[in-house]
Amino acid sequence: MLGPAEVRRLAEELGIRPTKKLGQNFVHDPNTVRKIVTAAGLTEDDVVLEVGPGLGSLTLALLPSAKRLVAVEIDPPLADRLPQTVSEMDPENAAKLHVVLKDAMKVTHEDLPVQPTAIVANLPYNVAVPVVLHLLHELPSLKKGLVMVQAEVADRMAAEPGSKIYGVPSVKIAWYGKAKKAGPVGRNVFWPAPNVDSGLVSFHRHENPLSTVDRKRLFGIVDAAFAQRRKTLRAALKGWAATQDVNIDELLEKAGIDPQARGEQLSVIDFIRIAEV
Incomplete structure (x- = not known):
């Protein structure tokens, strides 16, 4: 020692x-x-x-x-x-x-x-x-x-x-x-x-991966969601969704995520659902 x-x-x-x-x-x-x-x-x-x-x-x-x-x-x-x-x-x-x-x-x-x-x-x-x-x-x-x-x-x-x-x-x-x-x-x-x-x-x-979703896509969503913590997901992810040519409201609805929620309320599984959609 x-x-x-x-x-x-x-x-x-x-x-x-x-x-x-x-x-x-x-x-x-x-x-x-x-x-x-x-x-x-x-x-x-x-x-x-x-x-x-x-x-x-x-x-x-x-x-x-x-x-x-x-x-x-x-x-x-x-x-x-x-x-x-x-x-x-x-x-x-x-x-x-x-x-x-x-x-x-x-x-x-x-x-x-x-x-x-x-x-x-x-x-x-x-x-x-x-x-x-x-x-x-x-x-x-x-x-x-x-x-x-x-x-x-x-x-x-x-x-x-x-x-x-x-x-x-x-x-x-x-x-x-x-x-x-x-x-x-x-x-x-x-x-x-x-x-x-x-x-x-x-x-x-984890013994098994949580999902086969693309890691870079998932992490991009996470970064965007927390870039401005006070914003709702609808507002925080609007710019990111535009780069993906998707409608943020439709995306969150399909993922089963409340658009008025904030990033700090979502688990990694929730973020995965957004990325998968």
């Missing part, structure tokens, strides 16, 4: 100062990484995908519980140093690790040596939701996950219809599976300490 002293020593050795651009906040609390691994519910058959392993705090905690671990790191010095750190601190499990030097937003299944079954990661706050959505789309092998994100983002990812914080991330995540909050994380477990609180979100992919 990497404690505060080890984290700072490694960072000094590499000449690294955490940057906001890459969303780097390194976890240096062993109890927190143990908590994350426990909450992830991994089995000995799980191949874990870790995004942004940084100096390796979470990586070292995950390796004993995983069959293999693929770490995707965008920062070359960190990617180069991680295998050495693991070999020094946990030689018994070092062979399980494979590091991929790449932006997680550009990763495809072809970039990975083995297809992961679970994602466990401390995600950069500024790209957390896009990264999760991208990986769920690109890697159908991902069946579950546990990610640490900004507390506000955790709330949105797991929000249910009718909530004030229910929105685009809630619906798009629900298209792939069921998300729920898995606990808070304090600020002092990071170096440097962020200015916001963090939270854990767990995820399980």
Whole structure:
């Protein structure tokens, strides 16, 4: 495990100062990484995908519980140093690790040596939701996950219809599976300490797809419905419907959706019905 002293020593050795651009906040609390691994519910058959392993705090905690671990790191010095750190601190499990030097937003299944079954990661706050959505789309092998994100983002990812914080991330995540909050994380477990609180979100992919409807069409409808939250669906989707050359009132009637409803009142199934029509 990497404690505060080890984290700072490694960072000094590499000449690294955490940057906001890459969303780097390194976890240096062993109890927190143990908590994350426990909450992830991994089995000995799980191949874990870790995004942004940084100096390796979470990586070292995950390796004993995983069959293999693929770490995707965008920062070359960190990617180069991680295998050495693991070999020094946990030689018994070092062979399980494979590091991929790449932006997680550009990763495809072809970039990975083995297809992961679970994602466990401390995600950069500024790209957390896009990264999760991208990986769920690109890697159908991902069946579950546990990610640490900004507390506000955790709330949105797991929000249910009718909530004030229910929105685009809630619906798009629900298209792939069921998300729920898995606990808070304090600020002092990071170096440097962020200015916001963090939270854990767990995820399980649906065993069967909710629909065969085109994902891009569905997500386009979702984006339009929440672009102006105060508008009714009739008003919010009018512009989108015009680009599809359809009458919005007829569309909503066929889908069985109240045109006076607002986006935050609709479940992912409701949005699917609109897309299918």
